[in-house]
Amino acid sequence: MDKIVAGTENERDCLVSVEPSKDLEIVIQAKVERVYDEQIENLARKCLENYGVEKAKVTINEKGALDYVIKARLDFALSLFTGKTIKEKGIKRKVTPKDRARRSRLYVPGNNPRLLINAGVFGSDCIILDLEDSVSLEQKGAARYLVKEALKTLDFGNSEIWVRVNKEFLEDDLRQVMIGAPHGICLPKSECREDIERAVELIERYEDIYDVKETKLMPIIESAKGIVNLEEVASSSDRIVALAFGAEDFTRDIGGEKSWDKLLFARSRIVVVAKAFGIQALDTVYSDVEDVEGLIEETKRIVKMGFDGKGAIHPEQIGYIHSCFTPTQDEIEYAKRIIEALEDAKRKGSGVVSLDGKMIDKPIVKRAERILKLGGIL
Numbered sequence: 001m002d003k004i005v006a007g008t009e010n011e012r013d014c015l016v017s018v019e020p021s022k023d024l025e026i027v028i029q030a031k032v033e034r035v036y037d038e039q040i041e042n043l044a045r046k047c048l049e050n051y052g053v054e055k056a057k058v059t060i061n062e063k064g065a066l067d068y069v070i071k072a073r074l075d076f077a078l079s080l081f082t083g084k085t086i087k088e089k090g091i092k093r094k095v096t097p098k099d100r101a102r103r104s105r106l107y108v109p110g111n112n113p114r115l116l117i118n119a120g121v122f123g124s125d126c127i128i129l130d131l132e133d134s135v136s137l138e139q140k141g142a143a144r145y146l147v148k149e150a151l152k153t154l155d156f157g158n159s160e161i162w163v164r165v166n167k168e169f170l171e172d173d174l175r176q177v178m179i180g181a182p183h184g185i186c187l188p189k190s191e192c193r194e195d196i197e198r199a200v201e202l203i204e205r206y207e208d209i210y211d212v213k214e215t216k217l218m219p220i221i222e223s224a225k226g227i228v229n230l231e232e233v234a235s236s237s238d239r240i241v242a243l244a245f246g247a248e249d250f251t252r253d254i255g256g257e258k259s260w261d262k263l264l265f266a267r268s269r270i271v272v273v274a275k276a277f278g279i280q281a282l283d284t285v286y287s288d289v290e291d292v293e294g295l296i297e298e299t300k301r302i303v304k305m306g307f308d309g310k311g312a313i314h315p316e317q318i319g320y321i322h323s324c325f326t327p328t329q330d331e332i333e334y335a336k337r338i339i340e341a342l343e344d345a346k347r348k349g350s351g352v353v354s355l356d357g358k359m360i361d362k363p364i365v366k367r368a369e370r371i372l373k374l375g376g377i378l
Contacts, residue, residue: 003017003019004017004080005017005077006076006142010063012065012066013073013113014060014069014070015060016070016073016077018053018058018074020057021055022055023055024053024054024055028041028059028060029062030062039067043070043074047078048078051078051079051086052082053081066153068150068152069113069146071149072146072150073142073146075149076142076145090178090179090209091179092181093161093182095183095214102126102242102280103125103309103310104125104311105127105309105312106124106127106315107130107134107285107311108127108130109130109134109135110129110130110131111139111146113146116154119154120154120155123322125159125309126160126309129177129182131165132164132165140169145176147176148176148177148180151163151177151180151181161182161183162184162185163186165177165185165188166188167195174202174203178210181213185203185218187220188222189222189246189249190226191223191229191233193233193235195219196217196233196237196240197237200217200239203217217240222245222250224253226250227250227269230269230273231277234274234277240277242274242309243274243279243280243281243282245283246284247266247284247285248284260298260301267283267302268305271305281307281308282307284311285311285312286311286313289314292320296323299321299325303325309325325374327374332371332372335372335375338355338365339365339369341353342360
């Protein structure tokens with residue numbers, strides 16, 4: 001058996017190695033001088049016991065890592081060293097409503113402990129723990145274990161917690177992250193009913209194994225085929241609560257330009273199909289973090305189109321996105337009057353609703369309800 005290495009020497013992380021030895025030896029190289037050696041050693045011994053390892057040299061080069069990070073790195077290294085999979089019990093997490101606000105979703109690299117630890121403090125409606133684009137191929141295995149432990153351990157505040165998995169490593173990803181009971185799974189490169197059905201089959205399998213409930217699904221549309229097959233994708237499962245747009249990969253797929261005009265058709269299709277199937281439409285990220293004016297302009301446009309949210313790659317983008325989705329006080333007051341007029345008509349047994357001499361039909365009521373939800377009234 002060769003030496004197995006997991007983790008990095010980056011801040012808040014640790015580099016763990018496990019190699020054959022005639023005895024059991026634990027070597028700790030800690031950033032904080034000798035203060036936490038005993039705690040780290042006890043953690044290492046517990047992990048070794050779980051995997052039935054009695055002879056090995058374990059080296060932990062710790063760079064300010066929290067216990068959950070050290071455990072994740074040890075578990076991954078020991079799983080490779082022994083070839084064993086440890087049976088774990090899933091955690092419990094409160095189920096979120098299907099139509100909850102998802103104005104913002106912050107993408108956080110799943111193999112970066114320094115960014116994971118603070119993800120919950122920025123007030124994003126959704127946090128996407130990413131195993132896909134932000135994680136290199138050689139780090140994907142370790143990232144699964146780190147995301148699993150983060151889900152089990154960290155406080156993400158009031159944010160809804162999602163994991164973006166790899167389509168090509170779907171079962172490997174779900175086998176680990178479902179233990180942490182994320183609210184939902186983001187499925188990249190969704191193109192057809194078969195993609196969704198395969199994901200649902202695996203989600204159901206691991207829900208049963210780990211006793212996890214009501215995992216949601218968010219297909220990410222990133223190709224021409226995905227845009228063409230939107231109705232098929234949207235209708236594939238009741239678990240789907242939103243369709244998300246991935247403009248970067250979509251632009252590469254069609255060989256086009258990432259501009260407002262060139263992406264308008266795809267955006268329009270996503271909004272129309274999502275609304276037709278009673279689910280949310282979530283726009284792509286704005287990749288230029290320094291261009292605040294561009295972010296605001298694009299977000300205002302997608303709000304007018306009917307989108308329910310937009311992706312963020314940096315915490316500073318969240319406040320600007322939320323401000324664009326927040327209705328004005330005048331809009332809120334008028335929406336309240338519409339709902340009051342509706343309730344008044346119901347009390348009177350009237351099938352006709354009017355306000356200021358104008359008829360109020362179902363689309364106007366739905367828009368009023370949306371405004372009140374965005375304003376935190378409903």
